[in-house]
Structure formats: C-alpha cells, structure tokens
Amino acid sequence: MTTTSLIQSLSLENKGVISRIISIVENEAAESTLLENAVFKQSGKSYKIGITGPPGAGKSTITNQLTKLFRLQDKSVGIIAVDPTSPFTGGALLGDRVRMSEIGLDDKVYIRSMASRGSMGGLSRKAIVAGDVLDAAGFEYIIFETVGVGQSELDIAKAADTTVVTLVPESGDSIQAMKAGLMEIADIFAFNKSDRPGADAAIASLNSIMQFKVRQADEWKTEIVKTVAQENIGIADLADKIEFHRNFLLRTDKLNQLRMNNYEARTREVVSRKLNSEFWDDRSNDFLHQNLMTLLKKVKSPNELADEIYKKYN
C-alpha cells in the first residue's frame, strides 16, 4: 500500500492499517516522515490521558477499567503501552495477554505495546507519534500508559492533556512520588489499592506535602482519587476528575497552550536531530575516532575535543 492509500484507509475500524502505520514509524522506515506529517495534520480531536507511576502501582488495571468505563459511554479508546523492554525478550508480555482477553477484542479499542528494543532513544518520540496515528484514526480517548519514572515518561506525560499518576500505600509514603519527580506532572493522583492498611495515612501525607506546592491563582489544583482498580472502585470518580480537568483546560484556554508547548518541543527535537545528523559525517566521525586516545590519556577533555571538532567541521 502506498503512503497515500495507507492514510486514506486509516480509520477506527481498520486496525490492520493502524498497526502498519505505527510499525513504519517504530522502525523508522523510509516513508515514516510522510506518514508522521499526514497523521499529525489529521490529529487534534482526541483527548489524551497519560497514566504513569512506579512499577506495581496498578497502571494497567486502571487503564483497563477506565477503558471499560469509556466503552460503556460508547467512546472509542486507543491505548499506547510504553514499555522499555529488553531486546532479547521480544514478543508479547504476560500483561498484554491478560489485557487482550479483557478489552482487546472490542472493535472500538486498540492496544499497542511499544518497547525500546535495547535503546530508549527515540522511544518517547515514537510513542507520541503513535498517539497521533490513533488520533487521526478517530479514537475519542487515547491513553498513554508508561512504566517507570525516567525522562521518557516525563516526555510522554507532556504529550498528554491530563496526566494521572498512580500510587499505592506500599510506595512507602509520598516521598517516593516526590523522589520520582512525579509531583510536577500529576494533574490527578489515583491512589490505588486504597483499601489496604496504611492507605489513609499515606493519602494524608501526600495531601500535606501538596500544601507546599506553590500554585498560581489560575493554576489547576491537583486532585487525589482513591481507587481499588481490581474491584472497579473509584474508577468512575477518576473519570469524572479527568473530565473536570479537561473542562478546566478548555475554559482557561490552557489546552491549546499545553498542546502548543508540546508541539514546540517536538519541533526543537527534530531540529536537534537534523543538526546532529548533518554535523556527524565521515570526516568529523573519523576525526573524533582518531582523537579518542587523547581523552583516554587525559591530554584533552571531552569539552576541549568537542570544541576542536566543532570549530573544524561546523
């Protein structure tokens, strides 16, 4: 299929085409840029939700329950599960199989796992573009589910309209969340497994820590929702809070602002890749390799060698 016909056949119903376009983007195939441009221009109608948090906090379960709830409201849901997998595991993960049997057979649900295959480089970028593909296909909600607390997760969270951070009583206290840098990105905390001992104390502690967060007058006040995702408790409340945040963003015109910030960051990232790929040709690479011994012997520092190469080849 040509790029044009792929784009023309892109729709909710056509999961094969969705998968094919995402694979082209994931593998950085030749036609990738054309497809990225086309889906970007057709995107913007979906509402994007990021669900992140430490391992074991129930992100997948919350995603699944939220998806089921959206389906009861007859909304379509696309899910991008970002998973920095090892290159030698390949294939499907256990969690995916459970998930597929629960929600994956629904016509108006699409699930895609994206893994890093050895290098995290570009993973968040590709996940964000995959979100554009689902957006262009017409899904009403897109959920980015990300494991971990690193830079990739923060980047993906920036591409979401509403970011939900899941925590559990076992995370110790909320210091865990602060350490992970999750406080800044959370629009809503879903305090999961909140029927367990220690949950109320942990929530109180999270609440008191949040008092210290400096907020401007027109800024969103982070909400806390108690959930027991396994038993579908608190999920409707979570969906309400997401809707509440969405209305806040629309009312204050912050939705356009945050999307524009995200697009700006994406543009800068493309420029940076172009600058680097133009700079590093055979000559500059050869020069670098010929001079690596000067670094090992501590004759030059990386800063000094970089200066030299930059002046010589720029």
Place this chain on the structure above:
Amino acid sequence: MTTTSLIQSLSLENKGVISRIISIVENEAAESTLLENAVFKQSGKSYKIGITGPPGAGKSTITNQLTKLFRLQDKSVGIIAVDPTSPFTGGALLGDRVRMSEIGLDDKVYIRSMASRGSMGGLSRKAIVAGDVLDAAGFEYIIFETVGVGQSELDIAKAADTTVVTLVPESGDSIQAMKAGLMEIADIFAFNKSDRPGADAAIASLNSIMQFKVRQADEWKTEIVKTVAQENIGIADLADKIEFHRNFLLRTDKLNQLRMNNYEARTREVVSRKLNSEFWDDRSNDFLHQNLMTLLKKVKSPNELADEIYKKYN
C-alpha cells in the same frame, strides 16, 4: 577562591573544596567548564561502580554496606546518589540523614546527593562530572547510586566500570528487570532480600531468562549474587564479584574500551549542545514562536516546521 586554587586544593581531605566544585558544576556557573576540564584530566585512577535498580530494592543499603567493607580494606569511597527530586522538596531527604550517621562521618567517605530540581535535563551529565571531581580528588572507589529505570540511569550506568543491578523477590519475577531494560546494563545482579519467600524461584527464573542472552566468546557472563543487605549478608561476595569483573576488564583490555566509549558519548553530547545553542538565537526562536499557531491549526507538522526553520537559519 580562583579556579586554579580550587583545583590545587582538591583532595580527599578537603571535603569543602569537593563540595564547592560539584556545586559549581551543578549550577552551571561561569567557571564550570574550566573546572570540568581540569578534573577530567586528573581523573582515571578511581574504579567506578554503578548501583541501580527499581525503587525499594535496597540500593542505598547495599551502597552503605559495600562502603563499610571497602573502608575495612582502608579504601576511600566517594558516593554520588542521583535522585530526581521534586523542585519543591529541596533539602535533605530522610535516607541521607540515616546514611550520614552510618558512614558519612568517616574522613575517607564523601557522599553527595544530586537532584534534578524540576528538570531531569543534564542531571546525568552533571552526575558523571561529579564522578570526575571525586576521581581527581583521589577516591579509590566511586559509587553512582541511581533510582529508577530511565534514560538518565542508563547514561550514568555507561559511565561506571561495573554496573550492579539490585533486584528483590517482590519485583514479581525477572520480567520486571527485563521490562526495565536493566538486563543489558547489569554486569552483576545483586538479588537482595534473598531470605524472603519466593527468592529462590525468582533467582531461578532470572537465571533461565539469562540463558537466552546472546553472548560473544570473550564477553562477560553476568553474575548473580544473593544478598540480605540489612544483615550484611552477601556483601563480601558482591565485592569479590566486582573485583572479579574489574580483573576481567583489565585482562581483556575492555576497561579502556568502555571508558573510551563513554568519553566518546560525552564528546558527542557537548557537540550537540553547541549545535543547538548556536542554532537557537533570537531570530530562529522568534520564527518558531510566530509559527506555533500553524502547528496548532495543523497547517504544518513539527517535521515540516523544523525543516523550514533549519533551512532558513542554518
């Protein structure tokens, strides 16, 4: 103090000077580059150990016990604890206080926590330079302790000579480690809390997964060490395995190779920053900002706008 006199007074004994140089690097003060170059050229004698793994796996406890053991061997130890902290927490974390009372008062131990203060950008770079500072000061071992599983942690692991990944039975099974991309970077797995139920099964599972890892003939075979760090069990074994890995790297000349790879990556990163900072001046920034609406209105894609800016201002 001038840059030169700071460098001249840099030594194990002079913790004030160490702290001051690291702070200058951390805050990217004017004299930062000069200091970075000077400490890099004096570095290379220390042995660098990275300790990473999921939250709650006992990284700090293992670091502390390993430090105590090295001290019994009269070796000096510098610790860089990398912690993507929230910007509104500031100050010392609880863990640091516990740690200080255990090992921090030792003359030949230096501990530094580095946090992200809101943006993870540059954190791994600064942590690696802080390692150079401790190296130049004369510490025999330098331990990078990092929380989380993101790109920053992987970058810091690349700057270590030996990377120890800590796991616990609660991590579910070893799928957790694979998902986190930790398999590729682990020279040694420290299976901590190995006295807990399920530990042996989890280790067996990890072992069987590792069978699938494709290794070249002269490649290091990842070791697994069982520890109960709280009770100081298995720490001597861990130290032996680290020494064993170090000897392997020296014997096969891989130590120089991995350090050279690390210096190469650092050089490329400096070039990339230079390229970006030269490109983004008032004119190109203005043009970008003036065109953000074309992204929001989906007239252009980030790729297309980046192309346009790149052609116009490069």
